[in-house]
Amino acid sequence: MIMIGIHEDTIISSDWHVLHRNIYWFLPEARKIISDAENPARLSFPEFIAAEVRTYQKIFDLIRDTVEKHSIRRFYFLGDLVFGLNKGRESIKKLEFLNEEVPVFFEIFKYLESKNIERRMVLGNHDDFKLLNKKVRAFYESIFNEVSLFIREGSNLYTHFPIGYSNVHDKACGTPEEKFFRINKLFYKLDKKLLQETHGFQIRNFHGHIHRGEFSLHIENIRHQNMAIDWRVSPIAVDAISLQSASL
Numbered sequence: 001m002i003m004i005g006i007h008e009d010t011i012i013s014s015d016w017h018v019l020h021r022n023i024y025w026f027l028p029e030a031r032k033i034i035s036d037a038e039n040p041a042r043l044s045f046p047e048f049i050a051a052e053v054r055t056y057q058k059i060f061d062l063i064r065d066t067v068e069k070h071s072i073r074r075f076y077f078l079g080d081l082v083f084g085l086n087k088g089r090e091s092i093k094k095l096e097f098l099n100e101e102v103p104v105f106f107e108i109f110k111y112l113e114s115k116n117i118e119r120r121m122v123l124g125n126h127d128d129f130k131l132l133n134k135k136v137r138a139f140y141e142s143i144f145n146e147v148s149l150f151i152r153e154g155s156n157l158y159t160h161f162p163i164g165y166s167n168v169h170d171k172a173c174g175t176p177e178e179k180f181f182r183i184n185k186l187f188y189k190l191d192k193k194l195l196q197e198t199h200g201f202q203i204r205n206f207h208g209h210i211h212r213g214e215f216s217l218h219i220e221n222i223r224h225q226n227m228a229i230d231w232r233v234s235p236i237a238v239d240a241i242s243l244q245s246a247s248l
Helices: 022-026 028-035 045-069 089-101 104-114 134-143 165-172 185-198
Strands: 004-007 010-013 074-077 118-122 146-148 151-153 156-158 203-207 222-226 245-247
Touching: 004 045, 010 045, 022 028, 028 045, 045 089, 045 104, 089 134, 104 118, 134 146, 165 185
Parallel strands: 004 245, 010 074, 074 118, 118 146, 156 203, 203 222
Antiparallel strands: 004 010, 151 156
């Protein structure tokens, strides 16, 4: 299970889904490894919170160990950070609860800041991706130096949805698979634009969103690299540093 990746001087991770109880039954095998929960699909609420604390303590330990052993300058997070921050008033209660019950989450970002590591976030579909809630926006800006919908650096493109997802969505419309490839209009338009702009260039696309394997659409000039923490990466795909981190 690869929970973080290292590309040159950058730590990359995605899809933590903090305080998303249903992610445990949706991905029980992955979340059992990540959280050490005995039965992820049947967690009581106290067990769920304990699993969350273990998960982010594990991630904190891994990030700290990586920073101490490697020349890390940046941390990129590719979307779906805290689940449900696009829910209006409920978002504020969730942030208060997170601060009270899972304080190690904030310790991760305090540590990164103390090491002068640049922190950038690409917004995902389960984030407040339109940044309509001022308090949620302030939360993002308190732990990240920059928040955006994508990051482009030379031949590297960092997104939440893998580039080409809009094409799969189009092909699935009207089929039983349609529900598996939903995409908000904003991300749909962004994907179409990025597809057009990157056509003909060799691109490495670091992305999240896909929880169970590689992105299924082959695009000749784009190499996809899934960074979701709950994706079991083949040892052929990366050179593992440990059970839970990898060089990309």
